[in-house]
Amino acid sequence: MNVRGLLDILKAEDEFEGFIRAADEARARGVGDCVHLRGLIEFSNYCRKDCLYCGLRRSNAALPRYRMAPGEIVEAALEGARMGLGTVVLQSGEDAWYTAGIIEKIVGSIKEQSGLAVTLSVGDRIKRDYALWRRAGADRYLLKHETSDEALHWTMRPGCGLGDRLRNLEWLMDLGYEVGSGIIVGLPGQGIESIARDVSFMRDLGVHMASAGPFIPHAQTPLKGCEPGSVDLTLRVIAAMRLELPWANIPATSALGTLDPLAQLTALGCGANVLMPDITPGPYRKMYEIYPGKVGSLETPAQSFARCRKIVESAGLAVGTGQGGCARLPGRAGRSMANDWTDRKDA
Numbered sequence: 001m002n003v004r005g006l007l008d009i010l011k012a013e014d015e016f017e018g019f020i021r022a023a024d025e026a027r028a029r030g031v032g033d034c035v036h037l038r039g040l041i042e043f044s045n046y047c048r049k050d051c052l053y054c055g056l057r058r059s060n061a062a063l064p065r066y067r068m069a070p071g072e073i074v075e076a077a078l079e080g081a082r083m084g085l086g087t088v089v090l091q092s093g094e095d096a097w098y099t100a101g102i103i104e105k106i107v108g109s110i111k112e113q114s115g116l117a118v119t120l121s122v123g124d125r126i127k128r129d130y131a132l133w134r135r136a137g138a139d140r141y142l143l144k145h146e147t148s149d150e151a152l153h154w155t156m157r158p159g160c161g162l163g164d165r166l167r168n169l170e171w172l173m174d175l176g177y178e179v180g181s182g183i184i185v186g187l188p189g190q191g192i193e194s195i196a197r198d199v200s201f202m203r204d205l206g207v208h209m210a211s212a213g214p215f216i217p218h219a220q221t222p223l224k225g226c227e228p229g230s231v232d233l234t235l236r237v238i239a240a241m242r243l244e245l246p247w248a249n250i251p252a253t254s255a256l257g258t259l260d261p262l263a264q265l266t267a268l269g270c271g272a273n274v275l276m277p278d279i280t281p282g283p284y285r286k287m288y289e290i291y292p293g294k295v296g297s298l299e300t301p302a303q304s305f306a307r308c309r310k311i312v313e314s315a316g317l318a319v320g321t322g323q324g325g326c327a328r329l330p331g332r333a334g335r336s337m338a339n340d341w342t343d344r345k346d347a
């Protein structure tokens with residue numbers, strides 16, 4: 001589907017029900033009726049970057065900062081395995097304290113002691129680091145491009161070009177990771193055309209995982225006082241992603257559940273097939289404040305896990321077993337977007 005077709009879907013009014021039904025059917029055909037639970041461990045809230053929309057930005061001096069010790073991270077992952085999870089997602093701000101070697105050892109230790117799939121989400125690094133972690137056993141990597149609108153990207157992520165993100169995404173694909181990208185819906189200055197282009201961008205890149213979460217303003221950022229993103233539009237984006245990327249693992253994001261307690265359940269009927277219970281140990285979970293009031297931040301890991309299971313059951317779907325990887329083989333499947341971007345820049 002071209003961008004105009006996607007735009008029609010995102011704006012659809014009369015045909016909205018049919019569109020959602022089609023996305024739900026595409027989910028059943030593409031990835032089946034199981035919802036995979038990924039245990040999220042947010043191990044450091046230090047970040048060297050200064051994204052305007054994010055509470056972890058380095059300029060936020062009001063946020064108490066923490067780092068989990070490597071052994072604590074491994075133990076949290078093993079606890080996730082004992083709960084019955086098949087995947088852990090190790091996520092942090094861009095924190096250079098965790099050298100490539102430290103992350104390599106954490107990944108290796110988890111892989112040695114469990115059958116878990118390990119997803120990393122630690123931001124922009126050099127290709128050698130990504131390669132080291134892949135060799136240590138990391139299976140997947142999440143690196144959201146946030147917005148493919150080049151000017152908006154530059155404004156929202158000062159000092160960070162879209163082209164660099166694209167290059168990193170392609171490195172990750174070349175290294176054989178299952179690769180995830182994603183967007184924020186409702187950033188100030190973001191048009192609906194740009195969101196349609198984001199969906200088409202992720203399809204063309206051939207990502208294995210795709211996510212969309214609504215923008216939620218944080219009081220300690222320059223975007224405080226801006227309107228949050230629309231839950232309805234985010235659900236439409238999820239449905240459009242499912243239609244365009246039938247093979248992909250697509251989460252019902254926590255940001256949706258933060259704005260509307262029923263929205264993650266609704267998202268499972270719009271094509272989503274993943275939930276991410278937060279299994280970060282108690283003392284830290286409230287401090288990973290990308291946006292305020294995150295759903296589940298006052299729960300224990302076991303309560304987050306139980307709430308996610310309940311959402312799946314309420315949707316009439318089954319909780320997936322095993323690692324729940326993408327059926328599409330790792331590696332670069334789509335066309336080179338970084339080259340496209342470079343060509344445009346040079347034209």
Ligand code: SF4
Pocket residue numbers: 047048049050051054055056057058092093094123290
């Ligand atoms: S969005 Fe990521 S890179 Fe940007 S400030 Fe937040 S944690 Fe750091």
